Amino acid sequence: EPEVTQTPSHQVTQMGQEVILRCVPISNHLYFYWYRQILGQKVEFLVSFYNNEISEKSEIFDDQFSVERPDGSNFTLKIRSTKLEDSAMYFCASSERTGGLETQYFGPGTRLLVL
Amino acid sequence: GNSVTQMEGPVTLSEEAFLTINCTYTATGYPSLFWYVQYPGEGLQLLLKATKADDKGSNKGFEATYRKETTSFHLEKGSVQVSDSAVYFCALRNSGYSTLTFGKGTMLLVSP
Numbered sequence: 714e715p716e717v718t719q720t721p722s723h724q725v726t727q728m729g730q731e732v733i734l735r736c737v738p739i740s741n742h743l744y745f746y747w748y749r750q751i752l753g754q755k756v757e758f759l760v761s762f763y764n765n766e767i768s769e770k771s772e773i774f775d776d777q778f779s780v781e782r783p784d785g786s787n788f789t790l791k792i793r794s795t796k797l798e799d800s801a802m803y804f805c806a807s808s809e810r811t812g813g814l815e816t817q818y819f820g821p822g823t824r825l826l827v828l
Numbered sequence: 829g830n831s832v833t834q835m836e837g838p839v840t841l842s843e844e845a846f847l848t849i850n851c852t853y854t855a856t857g858y859p860s861l862f863w864y865v866q867y868p869g870e871g872l873q874l875l876l877k878a879t880k881a882d883d884k885g886s887n888k889g890f891e892a893t894y895r896k897e898t899t900s901f902h903l904e905k906g907s908v909q910v911s912d913s914a915v916y917f918c919a920l921r922n923s924g925y926s927t928l929t930f931g932k933g934t935m936l937l938v939s940p
Contacts, residue, residue: 716871746926748930753932755930755932756919756928758927758928768926769926769927804871806872808926817926819864819873820871
């Protein structure tokens with residue numbers, strides 16, 4: 714069964730460093746998402762992406778964040794200068810369509826720890 | 829704005845016990861409602877969904893009914909198994925939008 718994969722599973726970084734979280738969505742999906750969950754808090758939407766453009770983003774997704782689809786398979790989230798409060802589990806998701814009843818398929822997450 | 833509130837966990841049950849995980853929501857318009865499950869080491873998986881009032885979603889013995897009058901979508905299962913141990917997330921999505929709004933998640937631990 715096709716699945717969304719994410720690498721790395723865990724990442725430890727120093728405050729101020731750049732990190733890139735990688736995702737491989739399901740191959741025929743066209744819509745891609747990033748969510749995050751700070752420990753003990755809710756899963757929060759960050760951004761959605763379609764046709765090489767951001768289609769929606771939340772207030773959390775400020776200038777330090779960026780997303781990219783560098784090739785036909787990967788979808789990345791870059792955090793330019795990490796802060797302690799960026800420590801969280803980051804989930805990638807993908808779907809065939811959007812705006813209706815489509816299912817978003819989630820990856821296993823990357824746990825990011827900023828020291 | 830949208831929000832989802834779930835009961836605090838962990839919920840600890842013995843095998844074959846009855847399960848209820850409460851979920852209430854606040855939303856504009858007429859959202860679709862979802863339950864996702866996360867097994868250890870895996871991603872969030874859609875468990876069931878309901879798109880309008882009084883709809884019942886069901887899957888793998890789990891059920892939830894969309895109650896507009898109480899703005900609730902409680903998850904139930906008549907007889908849990910050890911393999912049901914996981915974290916369960918309630919979520920909503922407004923019509924025409926892709927963004928999912930999640931609750932905090934409720935951990936379920938089932939012992940033999």
